[in-house]
Amino acid sequence: MRSSPPGKSSDSRSASISTRISKATSPRVPGLSSPSALRRSVGPHSHLNNDARSDDDQHRTTLPPNPRMVVIQMKVRPRNIRNKLEAGERAYGFAVQLPSPDLVEIAGALGYDYAWIDAEHGSLGLSEIRELIRGADAAGMDSIVRVADHEPSFIQRVLDLGATGIMVPHVRTVDEAKAIAASVRYSPLGIRGACPSVRSVGHITTDWTEDYTRADADVLVFGLIEDIEGLVSVEAIARDGGLDGLVYGPFDLGMALGLDGDVSHPQLRAHHDRVAEACKAAGIEYVAASLEWEFGALNESGARIVTVAGDRGVVFSALSRALAEVRMAGTPATASHG
Known part of the structure; x- marks a missing residue:
């Protein structure tokens, strides 16, 4: 999987990331100069012998127990897609349009690897996306x-x-793809704005070099091919756009071609094959979308990231089937009133 940004080879980018990782130093908590200072200030006996410690040391005792570890636990997130691909396996996902974290948790409990959160067509604002x-x-x-x-x-x-990554609709040109790839990485690899106090770094960074280096290396960016121009x-988009992958959007493309949403039309299947071959x-x-x-052509398309189903479709299908099964079971006998 290629994730090099525009103008950077994968080798030079990897070297850059490795260099910055090697420069990542000891924990950086305000007022602490080293891990030993952290242990001294927040250790189990930090409340003892305050009279023998400096004013600065006494001030450090107000920190909560091991604050850096709390932050690290908050920002260490799954890396399922990359881990599966590196192991030669497929990653399976669940599409979400409804603002229900419970459905996401259920999908995770069933073994899905990722949630595809649809903020283009779903009824989701930033607060819902966050949840x-x-x-x-x-x-x-x-x-x-x-x-969107x-x-x-x-x-x-x-x-x-x-978020682990983004999927961007209506990618039509190489220049658009390059701009999208640049938007997900920090300078000098891209144009993403930097802030040390956001949720992605555990709400407050304790090692900014480590945080932004990891973010640049792990972020995923996909583009949707769903317009005639993009097709x-x-x-060229696949080869030179700097994206990690492409998704085929047959519904929008079918509308553009006058096929009225017939996603199984032979013409749309042929275009699907072209997109898959370009990625290869x-x-x-x-x-692969749902x-x-x-699904019957995953080996042929080479798809290793597969969105299996979506929340609206699953709920609609389950409710329809349940109602039909109960109706087929017959009408309950009329109660007798003595």
């Missing part, structure tokens, strides 16, 4: 947010909330 990401974190799932457009400021806010340029040739991921006919 769905939090639900994914709690369930041990990655969170991929499909944003290419706006870098909104992409930044979603990533600051702790025409798909090989470029060495990036093809991400289309039944596509």
Whole structure:
């Protein structure tokens, strides 16, 4: 899977990340100069012998027990998709349009690897997105947010909330893809705004070098090919756009082609194959959406990231089936009134 930003080779980017990781130093908690100072100030006996300690040391005793570990636990999140791909396995996801963290947690309990949070068509604002990401974190799932457009400021806010990555609709050109790839990484690799006090770093950073280096290395960015212009340029977008993968959007493309939403039309299947082949040739991921006919061709398409189902469809299907089964069981006998 390629994740190099525009203008950077994967080798040079890896070297840059490795260099910055090596520069990551000891825990940086305000007022503490070293791990030993941290242990002295917040250890189990820190309340003893205050008269023998400096004013600065006594001030440090007001810190909560091991604050850095609390922050680290808050910002260490699943890395399911990358881990599965590195192990040669598929990652399976669940699409979410409804603002229900409970559904996300249920999906995680059933073994899904990621939540695809749909902020383009779903009824979700930033507060709802945050709670769905939090639900994914709690369930041990990655969170991929499909944003509504290419706006870098909104992409930044979603990533600051702790999303694993983003999915961007209507990618039509190489330049658009490059701009999207730049929006998810910090300078000098991209243009993402930096802030040391956001949820993605545990609400307050204790080692900014480590935090932004990890974020640049782990973030995932996918683009949707769902327009005629994007289809025409798909090989170049896959090869030169700097994205981690592409998703095929047959519904919008079908509307543009005058097929009225018939996602199983042979023409749309042929275009699907073109997108998948472009990903293979470029060495990036093809991400399969929740289309039944596509599931039968996962090996052919090379899809290793598969969105299996969505909340609306699952709820609709389950409720319809349950009602039909009860109706088929017959009408209860009329109660006798003596």
